[in-house]
Amino acid sequence: xxxxDLRVAQxxxxxxxxxRYDEYDAAFVSxxxxxxxxxxxxxxxxxxxxxEFRPFRLMNGLYLQLHAYMLRVAIPYGTLTxxxxxxxxxIADKWDKGYGHFTTRQNLQYNWPKLVDTPDILESLADxxxxxxxxxxxxxxxxxxxxxxxxxxxxxxxPRPTAEFLRQWSSLHSEFSFLPRKFKIAVTGAEHDRxxxxxxxxxxxxxxxxxxxxxxQVVVGGGLGRSPFIGKVVGDFVPREDLLAFLExxxxxxxxxxxxxxxxxxxVKILVHEKxxxxxxxxxxxEFAAMDRSVFxxxxxxxxxxxxxxxxxxxxxxxxxxxxxxxxxxxxxxxxNFVDVNVGAHKIPGYAIVTVSLKPIGGVPGDATSDQMRVxxxxxxxxxxxxxxxxxxxxxxxxxxxxxxxxALWSMLDAASLATANAGLVSDIISCPGxxxxxxxxxxxxxxAQAISKRFSDMSRQRRIGKLGVKISGCINACGHHHVxxxxxxxxxxxxxxxxxxTLGGDPTFSASIGEILGPGVTAExxxxxxxxxxxxxxxxxxxxxxxxxxxxxxxxxxxxxxxRREGEDGADI
Amino acid sequence: xxxxxxxxxxxxxxxxxxxxxxxxxxGKFIVSLPRLEHAVEVLGPTATxxxxxxxxxxxxxxxxxxxxxxxxxxAFPAFADGRGFSLARLLxxxxxxxxxxxxxxxxxxxxxxxxxxxxxxxxxxDDLADRQDEEQWRAALNAYSMSYQRGYAGRxxxxxxxxxxxxx
Numbered sequence: 001x002x003x004x005d006l007r008v009a010q011x012x013x014x015x016x017x018x019x020r021y022d023e024y025d026a027a028f029v030s031x032x033x034x035x036x037x038x039x040x041x042x043x044x045x046x047x048x049x050x051x052e053f054r055p056f057r058l059m060n061g062l063y064l065q066l067h068a069y070m071l072r073v074a075i076p077y078g079t080l081t082x083x084x085x086x087x088x089x090x091i092a093d094k095w096d097k098g099y100g101h102f103t104t105r106q107n108l109q110y111n112w113p114k115l116v117d118t119p120d121i122l123e124s125l126a127d128x129x130x131x132x133x134x135x136x137x138x139x140x141x142x143x144x145x146x147x148x149x150x151x152x153x154x155x156x157x158x159p160r161p162t163a164e165f166l167r168q169w170s171s172l173h174s175e176f177s178f179l180p181r182k183f184k185i186a187v188t189g190a191e192h193d194r195x196x197x198x199x200x201x202x203x204x205x206x207x208x209x210x211x212x213x214x215x216x217q218v219v220v221g222g223g224l225g226r227s228p229f230i231g232k233v234v235g236d237f238v239p240r241e242d243l244l245a246f247l248e249x250x251x252x253x254x255x256x257x258x259x260x261x262x263x264x265x266x267x268v269k270i271l272v273h274e275k276x277x278x279x280x281x282x283x284x285x286x287e288f289a290a291m292d293r294s295v296f297x298x299x300x301x302x303x304x305x306x307x308x309x310x311x312x313x314x315x316x317x318x319x320x321x322x323x324x325x326x327x328x329x330x331x332x333x334x335x336x337n338f339v340d341v342n343v344g345a346h347k348i349p350g351y352a353i354v355t356v357s358l359k360p361i362g363g364v365p366g367d368a369t370s371d372q373m374r375v376x377x378x379x380x381x382x383x384x385x386x387x388x389x390x391x392x393x394x395x396x397x398x399x400x401x402x403x404x405x406x407x408a409l410w411s412m413l414d415a416a417s418l419a420t421a422n423a424g425l426v427s428d429i430i431s432c433p434g435x436x437x438x439x440x441x442x443x444x445x446x447x448x449a450q451a452i453s454k455r456f457s458d459m460s461r462q463r464r465i466g467k468l469g470v471k472i473s474g475c476i477n478a479c480g481h482h483h484v485x486x487x488x489x490x491x492x493x494x495x496x497x498x499x500x501x502x503t504l505g506g507d508p509t510f511s512a513s514i515g516e517i518l519g520p521g522v523t524a525e526x527x528x529x530x531x532x533x534x535x536x537x538x539x540x541x542x543x544x545x546x547x548x549x550x551x552x553x554x555x556x557x558x559x560x561x562x563x564x565r566r567e568g569e570d571g572a573d574i
Numbered sequence: 575x576x577x578x579x580x581x582x583x584x585x586x587x588x589x590x591x592x593x594x595x596x597x598x599x600x601g602k603f604i605v606s607l608p609r610l611e612h613a614v615e616v617l618g619p620t621a622t623x624x625x626x627x628x629x630x631x632x633x634x635x636x637x638x639x640x641x642x643x644x645x646x647x648x649a650f651p652a653f654a655d656g657r658g659f660s661l662a663r664l665l666x667x668x669x670x671x672x673x674x675x676x677x678x679x680x681x682x683x684x685x686x687x688x689x690x691x692x693x694x695x696x697x698x699x700d701d702l703a704d705r706q707d708e709e710q711w712r713a714a715l716n717a718y719s720m721s722y723q724r725g726y727a728g729r730x731x732x733x734x735x736x737x738x739x740x741x742x
Contacts, residue, residue, distance in 0.1 A: 024732040027719060035717045039683065047705050052681045055654055138654070168722045168732070174690025175663055175726070178656025255660045292667065295725030301740060302733060 017150075017387045018079040019164045019309045021129045028171065029126045032133055036060050037119035044116075059139055059177065061107075061132030062118055066439045071110045071118055072135040073125060075390050077145035077163040077187070078106040078397075082377040082386040087128040089373035095121050100373070102358060102366040104392045104430055104481055105184070106144045107135050111437055133171060138179045140170035140251070144186045146194045147391035150310060151399045153347045157206045157214055159187040159195070161307040162243075169244055176251045180258035181266035183251070184223075196392060196508035198222045198231045199484060201268045202250065207237065215239045220250060220280065221272030224478035228514045229269040232277040234284055240303070242288075245296040249287040253280065313385040313400060318350025322403035335410050338421040341463065343406065346399075352406060354384075354398040355391070355423040356413060361457045362450050365431040366394035375416040383409045393430055395423060425462040426470055426535065427453040430481050434474030434491065441474035443491025443498040448472055448527050455528040456535075465535055468548045471506070484508035486549040487531060488515040491524075500527050504534070504560055505552050516557050519564045530564060537563045576703035578685075578696040581712035583703065588624065588645060597623075604647060607631065614639050626677065629657040633664040640670050647697065650678025659691040666692035666727075682706045685714040689728040690721065 021029070036056070043053040057063075061072040073088070080088075088108055092100050095117045096110040103109055113121060125131055135142050143166045145159040146152065166185060170176070176183075188195040189206035197203025203219035215237040222231025238246045254268045257275075272280050329336040344353040356376060359365050368376070376396055380388045383405045389397035401409055413419040422428045429452060432438065434445025449472055456462050471485030475492070482488030488503035500522050503515030522530055535548075537560065542551045552560060577586040588602045597605070597613060604624045605613050613623060624645025627636065636646070646665060648658040662674055676688050677697040688696060698706075721729045 022736070024720060024735060028722070028732070031718050035683075038713065042710065047710060048681065048683075049705075052653065056683055138656075171722050172686075172718070173723060174687045174721070174728075175659045176656070177687055178654050178659065178684075252660050252663075255656055260655060260657075290667075292725065299733065299737065302736060305736070305740075 017310065017313050017385060018081060018160075019076075019306060025129070025168075026126075029129070029131050029133070030123075032060070032131065032172070033119060033122045033126050036122060040115060040119055055137055055178070058137035059134055060118075060122065061135035062113075062115075063136060064439070065111070065437055066435075066441075067437070068112050069115055069118070070437070071113045071121060071132060072103070073108045073110070073130060073132045074135045074142040075106045075108060075130075076142060076167050077149065077160045078147045078390040078392075079149075079160060080388040080390065081128075082381045082388065084128045084130055085373050085377040085380070085388055087124065087130070089370035089377070091121055091124055092370040092373070094124075099367055099369045101364075101433065102368065102390050102394045102396070104394060104432075104479065105135075105142060106147075106390050106392060107142060108390075109433075111433075136182075137177075138181050139177045139183065140166075140173065140179075141182055141184045143167050143170065144184070144195055144200075144392065146188045146190055147389045147397050148194055148344070148353060148399070149189065149389075150312065151346050151348075151351075151353055152190050152192075152194075153345050154191040155189050155347070156191070156208055157189040158307075158310050159189040159204075159206060160310050161303060162189075162204065162206065162216075163187045164306050164309075165244075165303060166247070169247075176255060179251075179255055180260045181263065181268075183254070183268065185247075193509045194391075196481075196484065196512075198510065198512040199224055199228070199481075199508060200231065202247065203231050204243075209237055213239065216243055218246060218250075221269040221277070222512075223267050223269040224481060224483045225267065226264060226476040226478070227270065227273075228478065228483040229273060230512045230514065231269075232272060234277065234281050242293070242296075245291055245293045246284070246288055248296070249284045249291060252287055253283045257283070312348075313387070315348045315351065315400070316402070318348075318402065318404070320349040322350065322406075325403045325406055328407035332407070334414075334419075334421070335407055337459065337463065338410050338419055339406060341421045341425060342423040348400070350403055352401050352403050354401050354406070354409065356396040356398065356418050357420040357422050357428060358395050359422060359428050359449075359453065360417060360420045361422075361427060362454045364446050365429050365449050368396070372416055372418055375412065375418060379409055379412055382412070393424075393428060395428070421459060422462060424467045424469075426456050426465050426468045426531075427462060428470075429453060430469070430471040430485070432473050432475075432479035434472075434480075438474065438479075440477055441491070442476075442493040443474050443500065444524065445472045445474035445480055445491060448489060448491065448500065448524060451524075451528045452531055455532055465539065466547060468535070469506075469508075470531065481508065482506070483514045484512065485515060486547075486552070487534060489527060489531075492521060494521065498524050500524060502527075502530055502534075502564075504557060505549060507549055518557075518561055533563055534560060575697050576700060578698070578708075578711050579694065581685075581708070581715040583708045583711075586697070590626065602644070604645060607635075610636075610639055614642050617642075624672070624675075627661075629655065629661055631661060633661065633668055636665065636670075637668060640665075640668060643670070643672055645673040645675060646670060647675040647677045648693075650676055650680055653679045653681055653684065659687060662688075662691040662693055682710040682714040685711055686718060686721075686728060689715070690723070690726040692727055 150158040186195040186200040187204040205217040218235035219231035220234040384398040431449040435441040472489040473480035473482040484506040502518040506515030626647040
């Protein structure tokens with residue numbers, strides 16, 4: 001370890017690369033814990049009925065699931081310190097079954113907590129400046145952001161100060177805690193969208209206008225679920241000073257006019273769809289004009305106070321390329337594969353962004369054991385200023401690793417079974433928990449992901465296939481983002497049997513599209529066959545450097561449909 | 575019905591008028607929205623009256639009557655239906671200075687939200703008041719010392735406090 005790393009790692013709560021609570025934040029979160037403790041007591045005493053308790057436990061991340069309660073912990077904008085990661089591991093050991101599940105919304109879920117333990121868990125989280133506030137319920141949810149924030153070469157501005165600003169503004173909002181339905185906000189500040197902002201209730205894209213001023217393109221009404229929609233632009237350039245007022249105007253319009261007669265039509269996407277974006281924009285603009293914006297008067301000092309926490313760590317000045325790295329790659333092919341697939345360009349010369357895949361071949365996507373969490377915490381302190389990120393692809397990111405250290409990091413990860421070199425490849429599957437855990441699910445998801453992953457266990461074949469997003473949901477609520485998978489898989493129940501609907505052509509980025517249905521549903525056993533045939537067809541048809549989705553776009557859906565049909569004629573009952 | 579004000583259960587000085595009941599000559603009474611226009615017309619400037627409105631009411635429907643009204647009660651059809659919170663905000667923005675009342679099966683835990691949006695009093699059915707006593711309402715009122723939002727009533731704003739700390 002270098003002197004700089006040591007100095008940073010040895011600080012009591014190293015480093016300062018993320019927001020730290022001040023006395024007000026700490027008081028707020030501990031009051032929230034105390035309130036919840038009372039709410040649990042009042043539920044047990046009967047002062048609160050289950051129906052009355054429900055929204056309050058949900059707003060503290062506590063769901064009643066198939067077998068037990070599930071606690072969803074917020075990891076705001078996906079940023080974690082080593083100390084926080086260790087605490088997540090300790091909680092998993094003390095109050096759960098020694099593991100946690102990282103979700104597609106930068107949250108961590110514990111699947112087996114007891115109701116009576118949850119106040120203690122929340123208190124333990126508050127101790128490391130974490131909480132489970134608004135990870136569920138019909139309120140503004142945990143605000144998510146690009147997991148490469150602050151380190152991506154294509155960034156206009158780090159989205160995390162904005163996300164933290166919004167986290168505070170949305171916490172226990174007096175007016176917007178009993179919305180028609182949940183409300184998700186995602187922020188990106190880069191040229192490539194890694195936060196899937198077009199499929200959120202509100203997507204914010206940090207942009208610069210011709211005068212060089214920073215503002216936000218505001219997109220509203222995107223979403224997945226049973227009726228997927230790509231968001232539409234409601235504000236082309238909202239200056240920073242107007243952001244909160246503009247969002248408050250959108251939320252007020254939604255709170256008043258969003259449908260409450262049918263929970264499946266209650267998301268803002270349906271309001272936008274039914275009224276049309278022009279009518280919504282007019283309503284938002286009218287509300288914005290009528291507001292007393294003095295109370296939102298931009299507070300540059302407060303924004304700067306928050307932004308200062310996200311200052312770059314003390315990078316060393318290094319050559320752009322590393323001779324050590326080059327040599328290690330030549331010597332160890334497995335390491336070379338890891339670097340080629342899981343390591344990305346960093347904006348600082350000599351550094352790299354490392355994706356640690358939580359998708360081992362045949363494993364449960366997004367699960368990490370407490371031991372693995374501790375290894376990740378240690379690795380971040382030894383090699384990355386003690387900072388970790390959680391991606392919506394359910395992987396962990398070490399955002400600032402010296403290229404010189406990559407081999408040592410890889411060796412450490414490999415020893416903990418955390419060096420699967422499949423980031424972005426066919427086995428880097430996004431999957432919801434499905435029927436194994438979830439009370440909403442109509443089919444299993446995890447075993448399907450495991451079967452596909454095993455089918456493509458030959459890593460050289462995976463690399464030949466290249467980037468390919470496979471996403472699996474176990475019901476139409478689409479927590480597994482199947483609508484935006486290049487290959488999407490939706491598990492349904494037909495006449496007591498699991499039936500999987502395959503879609504092609506989904507894309508969660510700025511070129512967003514919703515996948516199109518390939519044909520009739522197939523059985524669980526057939527899914528890996530179908531995926532394999534689709535992939536083989538793509539390999540046969542692709543042009544030089546073409547990703548799956550691009551081939552699909554070029555040659556069209558019908559050609560891929562034929563693959564499935566031919567497959568059916570070959571004897572498979574598809 | 576029970577009425578909560580400042581964290582205490584109090585006697586209700588107001589009477590809800592049935593639609594078939596004639597407008598009284600004196601006392602504090604509440605009419606339904608369909609009777610409001612008529613009440614404003616026939617009642618003298620000294621009459622003390624209020625109106626109960628659905629949470630879907632457009633604020634513009636009340637603007638003309640606002641200076642005459644001493645109370646507006648907003649009905650919450652279900653405790654988790656948050657439209658009443660936005661309507662309260664809009665009525666306060668329209669400069670309504672009288673008593674703003676939330677009427678329905680609100681639970682104690684929503685008290686800070688109601689206060690934040692400009693409500694003064696909460697009216698709940700007796701069976702709910704039996705389960706959620708005064709102590710629970712008072713605890714809810716004091717659950718949080720401050721809030722993150724600015725421009726909402728009740729608790730102090732964290733943003734303001736930080737600003738003050740920076741400048742002092």
